[in-house]
Amino acid sequence: MIRNQQEEVQALQDTIYVIGGKWRLPIINSICNGNKRFREIERSIPGITTRMLSRELKDLEMNKLITRTVYDETPVLVEYESTDYCKSFGPVILAMIAWGKEHKKKIIQKS
């Protein structure tokens, strides 16, 4: 079977496009790990600002990767949850975490 190179490149670039930038995957990972509240998610991602997290969550909700549920309590409770579609990122995220950890070991060995 001839591998379709152009189709693979396209699939790869589509994925890179959806992942888009520094914060998207860490947020998806955090929510997939069970963090539901804004502050929980924020605390689990070192360096993210409230503003960036807020913007990314809106974007992820628009793209159907997460759901946002508002419970009518006092004070109002808002919960974020990952959709099944979002969970399909699992293998990508795990492969990237594994690579990042190996990469760090390599860097530490060298220095």
Next chain:
Amino acid sequence: MIRNQQEEVQALQDTIYVIGGKWRLPIINSICNGNKRFREIERSIPGITTRMLSRELKDLEMNKLITRTVYDETPVLVEYESTDYCKSFGPVILAMIAWGKEHKKKIIQKS
């Protein structure tokens, strides 16, 4: 075992940082697939310009992800090859290609 969230986020962001942008992974993938010559690599990646490919190849060589060998022939023959370290990206790339293909099916179904 408690999962170390911050370590995972760091590993994820390190990987995103090394992957860096739209072209890096498609180039790595192309070279891992056996393309060795500049023009071969260029042709396998739709939309990339000669200038971008040239810049990315230099960067990948500096980071020890590929090697560049010049053979003293007429005309001079230059070959690019991936290092073992580069091949460690394999699982990440395959997971991303698989996700991108599924994503495309999903998008086509909806429209």
